[in-house]
Amino acid sequence: MARAADVVVIGGGIHGCSTALHLALRGLKPILIEKDYAGRHASGVNAGGVRQLARDLHEIPLSISSMDLWERIEELVGDDCGFDAHGTVLVAENEAELAGFRERVEDLRLRGFEHEELIDASELRRLVPAVSERCPGGVVSRRDGAADPFRTTQAFRRRAVEKGAEVIEGVTVTGLSRSGANWRVETTDGDFEAPKIVNAAGAWADRIAAMLGEPVPLAVVAPMLMVTSRLAAFIKPVVILRGRKLSFKQLENGTVVIGGGHLSTPYRDSNETVLDWEKLAISARTVWELFPAMHQATIVRAWAGIEAYMPDGIPVVGRSSTSEGVFHQFGFSTHGFQLGPGTGAVMAELVATGSTNTPIDGLGIERFAAK
Amino acid sequence: MTAAADLAPSYELVVIGGGPAGLAAAALAARAGVSTVLFDENPGVGGQIYRAITSTPVRSRAILGEDYWDGAALADEAKASGALIVNGATVWSLDRQRLVGVSLGGKARLIEAGRVIIATGSQERPFPIPGWTLPGVMTAGAAQTALKAQGLVVGGRTVLAGSGPLLWLLAAQTLRAGGRIDAILDTTPRRNWLQAMLHLPDFALSPYFAKGLALLREVRAKVPVHRAATIEAVGTDRVREVVFSGAGGTRRLPVDLLLLHQGVVPNVNLANAAGVAHVWNDRQLCFVPVLDAEFGSSVPGIAVAGDGAGIAGGTAAAERGRIAAIAAVRALKPQAAVPDTQAIRQRLQREEMGRAFLDCLNRPADSFRLPEGDTIACRCEEVTAKQVRETAQMGCEGPNQMKAFLRCGMGPCQGRLCGLTVTELIAAERKTTPDEVGYYRLRPPVKPITLAELASLPISEAERKAVER
Amino acid sequence: MFKRLADSSPAIAISVDGKTVTARAGDTVAAALLAAGIDHCRTTPVTGAPRAPYCLMGVCFDCLVTVDGVGSRQGCLIPVREGMKVETQLGRREAGR
Numbered sequence: 035m036a037r038a039a040d041v042v043v044i045g046g047g048i049h050g051c052s053t054a055l056h057l058a059l060r061g062l063k064p065i066l067i068e069k070d071y072a073g074r075h076a077s078g079v080n081a082g083g084v085r086q087l088a089r090d091l092h093e094i095p096l097s098i099s100s101m102d103l104w105e106r107i108e109e110l111v112g113d114d115c116g117f118d119a120h121g122t123v124l125v126a127e128n129e130a131e132l133a134g135f136r137e138r139v140e141d142l143r144l145r146g147f148e149h150e151e152l153i154d155a156s157e158l159r160r161l162v163p164a165v166s167e168r169c170p171g172g173v174v175s176r177r178d179g180a181a182d183p184f185r186t187t188q189a190f191r192r193r194a195v196e197k198g199a200e201v202i203e204g205v206t207v208t209g210l211s212r213s214g215a216n217w218r219v220e221t222t223d224g225d226f227e228a229p230k231i232v233n234a235a236g237a238w239a240d241r242i243a244a245m246l247g248e249p250v251p252l253a254v255v256a257p258m259l260m261v262t263s264r265l266a267a268f269i270k271p272v273v274i275l276r277g278r279k280l281s282f283k284q285l286e287n288g289t290v291v292i293g294g295g296h297l298s299t300p301y302r303d304s305n306e307t308v309l310d311w312e313k314l315a316i317s318a319r320t321v322w323e324l325f326p327a328m329h330q331a332t333i334v335r336a337w338a339g340i341e342a343y344m345p346d347g348i349p350v351v352g353r354s355s356t357s358e359g360v361f362h363q364f365g366f367s368t369h370g371f372q373l374g375p376g377t378g379a380v381m382a383e384l385v386a387t388g389s390t391n392t393p394i395d396g397l398g399i400e401r402f403a404a405k
Numbered sequence: 406m407t408a409a410a411d412l413a414p415s416y417e418l419v420v421i422g423g424g425p426a427g428l429a430a431a432a433l434a435a436r437a438g439v440s441t442v443l444f445d446e447n448p449g450v451g452g453q454i455y456r457a458i459t460s461t462p463v464r465s466r467a468i469l470g471e472d473y474w475d476g477a478a479l480a481d482e483a484k485a486s487g488a489l490i491v492n493g494a495t496v497w498s499l500d501r502q503r504l505v506g507v508s509l510g511g512k513a514r515l516i517e518a519g520r521v522i523i524a525t526g527s528q529e530r531p532f533p534i535p536g537w538t539l540p541g542v543m544t545a546g547a548a549q550t551a552l553k554a555q556g557l558v559v560g561g562r563t564v565l566a567g568s569g570p571l572l573w574l575l576a577a578q579t580l581r582a583g584g585r586i587d588a589i590l591d592t593t594p595r596r597n598w599l600q601a602m603l604h605l606p607d608f609a610l611s612p613y614f615a616k617g618l619a620l621l622r623e624v625r626a627k628v629p630v631h632r633a634a635t636i637e638a639v640g641t642d643r644v645r646e647v648v649f650s651g652a653g654g655t656r657r658l659p660v661d662l663l664l665l666h667q668g669v670v671p672n673v674n675l676a677n678a679a680g681v682a683h684v685w686n687d688r689q690l691c692f693v694p695v696l697d698a699e700f701g702s703s704v705p706g707i708a709v710a711g712d713g714a715g716i717a718g719g720t721a722a723a724e725r726g727r728i729a730a731i732a733a734v735r736a737l738k739p740q741a742a743v744p745d746t747q748a749i750r751q752r753l754q755r756e757e758m759g760r761a762f763l764d765c766l767n768r769p770a771d772s773f774r775l776p777e778g779d780t781i782a783c784r785c786e787e788v789t790a791k792q793v794r795e796t797a798q799m800g801c802e803g804p805n806q807m808k809a810f811l812r813c814g815m816g817p818c819q820g821r822l823c824g825l826t827v828t829e830l831i832a833a834e835r836k837t838t839p840d841e842v843g844y845y846r847l848r849p850p851v852k853p854i855t856l857a858e859l860a861s862l863p864i865s866e867a868e869r870k871a872v873e874r
Numbered sequence: 875m876f877k878r879l880a881d882s883s884p885a886i887a888i889s890v891d892g893k894t895v896t897a898r899a900g901d902t903v904a905a906a907l908l909a910a911g912i913d914h915c916r917t918t919p920v921t922g923a924p925r926a927p928y929c930l931m932g933v934c935f936d937c938l939v940t941v942d943g944v945g946s947r948q949g950c951l952i953p954v955r956e957g958m959k960v961e962t963q964l965g966r967r968e969a970g971r
Contacts, residue, residue, distance in 0.1 A: 071806070078809065184809035263817055263853060263946055264919040287812070288919065306680055308500045309849060311515055315862035322860045330945045332853040334817055446932060448902070448953045453931055460900055462883055495951075511944075528933045538936075540914045540926035541875065547930035550950075551876060555898065555905040560877035582879055642924055643913055662875045672933070784928075785935065787920040817935040817946065852932075855944060 036218060036225035039065040039200070041385055043232045044207050044219070044242055046070075047077035048183070048371060049363050050234035051190035051201075052378025053385075055111070058197035060386045065226055066191075066199060067219070069206040070305065073187030075236060076341035077371065081259055081281055081293040082183045083272050084372045086149045087122040087175035088138075090348045092396040093373065094147055099392050100376025101149075101177055107375065112196075113189035116182030118286070120270040123153075123161055124173040125324070127277055132171045135276075139173060149175050164268045164327045180272050180283050183371055190374070207235075210245040217359060230385050231360045237302050237340045239350075239364035243399070246357045250365075250402050251345050256300035256307040256338035257293065257368050258314055262331040264288030269325075280320050290331065292317055295368055298338040307338040343367045345402075351377060352384070352398040361385055362399050407491045409512035409861075416442045417737050418730075419505050419518035420488075421496045421675065424452020425476065425719045426711025426726035427524035428483040433730040435488035437741040442516070443483065444494040444507055446852075450480050452526050452711075453546065454719040457554035468581045469553060470574070472616075472719075479723060497850035499523070499679040501704045506850065513858040520706050520733040523676050524726060527669035527712035530691070530769065531826050532567060533776040536638030537665065538784050545575045545666035558584035561661030564647050566590035566636050569668040569767045570617060576624040588658060589624070590633040590649050592667065594770045601766035604759075611759025612720075631656070635772065638663050667769040671713045674819055678847040680704050685840035688764045689716055690774070691825060692844050699732035700725055708732065716764075721756035724749050774826065775833055782830065783823035785816020793827055797834035804828055804845045817853050820845045876908050888958040897954040904930060904937040904949035907960075915939050915949060916963035938963055 041057050043050045046068025057064040068074075084104055086097045108114045126132035139152045153161070154171045161174060195201055202223070209220035210231070219226040233242045240252040265288050273282040279294035296313035300306075314336055321328050344350065344365040354360035363381050366373060376392070383390045420431045423445030431443040443450075451458035455476025463469055483490060491509065498506030503518040529544045536542065545565060551557035558579060563586050565576055576586055601608075608614055624630075633649040639657075640646070646659045670691035673683060682703035683692040693715040700708045710729040711722035728750070731743045776782060776790035783793075788811045796810050804820075804827050807813055813827055814820035820827075824845050832842045883898040888906060897906035904927040907915055914924035916938050927937035930950045937949035940961040949960075 071802070073809075182809075184806075188806075188809075262856070306501075308502060309498070311498060311504075311506055311859075312862060312865055315513075315859050315864070318856050318859040318862075322856060328856055330943070331856045332817075332946050333850055333856060333859055334819070334853045335815070335848040336850065337848045446951055448900075448951075457900070462880060462898075462900060464880070468879075493951075493953075528931065529929065538923065538925065538928075540924055543927065544929050547928065550930040551905055551908065552879075555901050555909065556879040556883075557876040557905060557909055558879055559875065561875045563875075584877075643926075787918060787923070817938065818933060821933040822929075853946065857944075 036227040037065065039063050039226060039228040041230040041232060042067060042217070042219045042226050042228045043234055045234035045236055045239070046072035046191065046201065046203065047075065047234060047236050048073070048187045048190060048374030049366070049377055050232070051187055051194055052374045053232050053234060053363060053381045054199040054201070055190050055194035055197060056379045056382030057385065058194055058199045060382055062386060064199045065228070066194070066201045067205050067207055067221060067226070068201065068203045069238070071203045072191040072201065073184045076339035077187045077374070078184035079337055079339040080183045080371050081283060081291050082180045082371065083122065083281060083283065084117060084181050085122045085175065085178045085272065085369070086372070087173060087178055088124055088274070091145070092348050095393045096351070096373050096376050096380060098149070099380065100373050103375035103379065104372070105177070110375065111189040111193040113185065115186040115189055116286070117179060119177055119179035121161065121174050121176045122178035122272045122274060123158065124274050124276060125158065125162070125165060125169050126172045127169055127275065129170055131276055135173045149177065151176065161271055162269060162273055164325050165273070166324045166326070174271070178272065207242065210242070229359055232363055232381060232385065233360065234363045236364055237300070237342045239342055239362070243362065246354060246360060248354060248356045248399065250350065250399060252365055253343040254300050254302050254340060255343040255368065256298045256340045257295045258298045258309055258336060258338045259291055259293040260314060260317070260333050260336035261292070262290040263334050265290060265331060268327050275320070278320050280317060282321065282325070290328070292321055300338070300340045302340055305340070307340065309336055309338060341366065341368060341370070349373070349397060350399045351381070351394050355398070355400040355403060407489065407509070409509040409514045412442070412514050412516060415517035416440050417519040418522065418733050419444065419516060420522045420524055421499070422452065422524035422526055422711070423447065423450035423490065423492065424454060424524060424526045424711060425479055425723040426526070427452070427522070428479040428726070429723040430522045430524060430710055430726035430730035431488040431490065432483040432486040433727050433744070434734055435486035437734040437738065437743055439734055439737050439741070441488040443488055443490045444496050445490070445492050446495045448492055450483065450490060450492065451476050453550065455479065456550050461553050462556035463553065463582070469578055473553070495852050496675065497852045497854050499675055501680050503706050508854055508858050511858060512861045513854060515862060519737055521708070522726070522729050522733060523707065523709045523713055524711045525672045525675050525713050526722070527716055528672045528821060529666055530668045530670045531822050532665040532667050532773060533780055533782055533790065533826050534636050534638065534665070534773065535780050536640065536644060538781055539638050539640050539644045540642070541640065541644035541661060542638045542663045542665065545572050545664045548664050549575045549578065552578060552582060558582040559662055560585060562587050562659055563662045563664065564588050564590060564658055564660050565664045565666070566592060566633065566647070567666040568593040568769060569666055570613070570763065571669070572666045573620045573624055575664070576628060577620050580624065580627055586628045587660070589628050589630045590636055591630050592633050592636070592770060592773055593767065597766050597768055601762050604762035604765060608759040608762030612756070613759045613763065667773055668767050669712065669716055670825065671715060673713070673844070674821060674847050674851045676702065676709050676713065677844065678849045678851050679707060681707060681709065683844060685838065686715060688761070690768065700729040701732060717757050717760055721753055724753040724756065728753070774829055776826065782826045783813035783816065785818050786812040788813040790830060793830045794834050797831045801831070802835065803843055804831065807831065808845065814845050819847060819851060875911070878909060886954050886956050888954050888960055890960045891962055901954045902950050903939060903941060903952045903954055903960055906954050907949065914962070
């Protein structure tokens with residue numbers, strides 16, 4: 035006998051867990067199926083940035099709705115998730131970069147988005163005293179911050195279960211087929227049936243889509259991060275760069291997480307990644323130049339989480355183009371953590387009501403259909 | 406002295422660790438004509454068992470014993486073989502593409518290896534008792550290292566506690582050197598003898614039998630030995646006394662130094678981070694790499710020799726190193742002449758004969774592996790046994806999730822001093838096996854490197870082009 | 875806690891927190907601290923508890939000290955050199971000084 039649910043959510047990252055929670059909050063019975071354990075991959079081991087800054091126009095509405103949830107995250111999931119809001123600062127390394135940032139901020143204002151704010155050298159120095167003297171300014175998004183990724187994903191998972199979702203870990207989906215009005219989800223631990231499916235399978239989501247005859251050009255990537263030993267507190271906001279790849283954040287415990295998108299080699303079938311130390315060395319040199327306070331730091335760990343990157347760098351959120359009752363929520367292209375809470379709410383709304391008030395135009399899977 | 410810049414971009418064989426396994430492997434491979442580099446992080450070769458064999462200030466051979474001086478031949482052999490031996494070199498990364506990250510004199514390099522032999526040996530098993538983080542509490546191996554390498558012998562009020570051959574060897578060496586030992590607290594559970602007796606016939610034939618008995622006699626004649634079921638190091642700024650309970654109730658001894666030891670376990674960090682599969686060995690109560698008959702691991706081209714392959718002692722380590730090296734030579738240079746494996750295997754077998762007896766006899770009691778209450782499990786992040794137990798009860802199923810909840814294993818030692826404790830605690834709380842629970846997934850750098858060292862990695866041409874803007 | 879079997883190796887002067895300590899050729903930083911009777915080499919970043927060398931074989935990281943201005947070095951792996959400046963570490967003193 036197949037186990038029955040209202041919705042089967044495939045994938046236990048922050049997106050799958052958030053969607054399962056919001057479905058349960060709407061009174062539906064979701065079953066979430068995760069091949070490893072919740073937060074095993076990118077959702078659990080990303081840099082933890084909670085960032086509205088520098089987002090693609092298509093995803094700004096999702097990002098803003100997500101930020102509202104982040105600001106009441108403890109009420110939502112029963113854990114503050116280590117979220118702090120010390121802002122994200124995009125540092126301009128030269129005047130030409132700053133001029134480009136000014137154009138972007140002005141363009142956003144015309145469109146009615148006011149979360150990005152241009153700052154001059156003195157405000158940059160006030161926000162980030164440790165940054166190198168030569169940087170002429172930047173952009174700040176003051177409500178941004180950072181959270182503990184694994185703790186956050188686990189908190190969503192736990193609250194989803196408390197609200198009636200079932201979470202099944204260590205089980206892999208092996209096939210999808212129609213069964214009357216339902217979808218039959220075949221797995222390594224028996225079958226499940228539900229009228230609706232949400233594909234939140236991250237770096238493995240193309241395999242789910244392929245089962246529906248809906249191939250999608252997903253790249254499997256694993257951006258690298260490294261962390262230092264504990265240092266005296268010297269920086270509050272998250273710092274990112276545009277020209278060179280860098281994200282930089284000191285955690286409450288004093289350790290500094292250094293990322294920015296240099297990629298390792300992922301092996302998604304064995305859950306392994308092989309790091310590229312020459313690229314990490316580039317990050318080390320960038321940090322060396324920008325933050326003299328880091329000259330005595332030691333690197334204690336480096337790692338990479340496996341995730342999906344779409345050709346246009348923005349996620350797939352919305353209905354399947356081929357299969358009634360199936361919804362996609364993947365391909366967050368190395369910036370999906372902040373979007374998790376809000377996108378889960380939007381997806382639950384879409385699944386439950388058939389539409390959503392938050393614009394998700396331009397994010398549909400049909401944009402990749404063979405022409 | 407070799408500098409980082411002197412290293413070639415690639416070697417046919419990279420041997421990591423300069424103890425008996427590494428020295429024997431490097432010597433054999435280099436003599437067969439394989440371009441070989443041996444990286445060792447200590448100032449001189451010898452590993453732990455032959456620590457400072459080329460430089461020890463201990464002149465009297467009787468103090469450290471003849472077994473120690475056996476190491477000199479291995480060191481000479483390696484030096485004469487033509488292998489490049491690089492000391493003060495910390496290997497901080499190894500991956501399945503056999504790219505070796507190494508730091509030397511404050512500079513880092515990435516070296517390509519045709520084959521890799523990991524010979525990183527063993528470390529002392531964590532001994533989590535109350536107060537084990539206090540200054541004045543050290544491992545027995547630490548005192549032995551200070552004796553071998555610097556000629557430092559314990560002088561103040563000293564108590565040794567635990568079980569295993571090294572504890573008794575250190576006691577004998579210390580006494581011969583004129584050091585002071587006030588008491589030995591023997592933590593070997595009496596019932597271990599029952600299990601061990603099954604393996605006595607083999608042990609009686611092994612080289613360790615006569616040596617072991619002689620050591621026990623030598624030490625017992627001079628030092629009071631007490632059985633201890635619990636041990637606590639007491640003090641605030643440093644250890645002041647050791648409190649133990651045994652058949653005669655609770656006793657307190659004032660101490661300046663408490664030396665702990667309950668056997669050694671494979672040093673798994675580098676192999677684990679390279680993706681080598683490991684399995685729980687219930688007799689040795691530790692994770693060991695899954696290896697074929699030639700010590701090849703689950704990762705092609707990477708072998709693990711010596712005590713890192715499972716504890717068998719220094720002489721066995723050298724033989725294992727030779728077997729792994731022969732496999733490497735055969736793969737790299739099929740025409741090269743290599744020694745007869747059969748003879749090596751026979752010697753190895755003889756060395757390994759007594760192991761089952763020793764493992765069973767010296768199996769540490771649960772109470773010294775599975776701490777409770779406020780006893781620290783993770784020294785770096787100061788995580789207590791109670792925190793680990795409670796988090797496991799709340800549903801945390803594995804050490805990797807535990808890292809995220811408690812930060813245990815995330816300090817600079819990278820789980821070396823808490824990994825086994827955390828795995829066994831989770832298994833106990835969740836009523837499952839250590840094998841099911843698994844071990845930390847270790848991340849490179851397996852030894853911390855400075856940002857400056859990482860930034861010093863030479864930029865390849867491709868990278869230089871990529872960063873030009 | 876420790877005494878030298880023989881003081882035959884050449885003397886090497888290092889400074890520890892500004893005070894001159896006489897080590898011997900062949901000493902590591904950690905061994906020199908132990909021989910000099912210095913009772914702890916750092917305090918922990920979490921609770922500020924004192925720590926001293928524990929394993930002397932590079933696995934425990936309790937002998938972390940600042941050597942010639944570079945923080946969190948493993949004292950048990952670094953040989954002493956004439957004029958070397960060693961500083962004991964207080965908590966998170968590694969950066970931002």
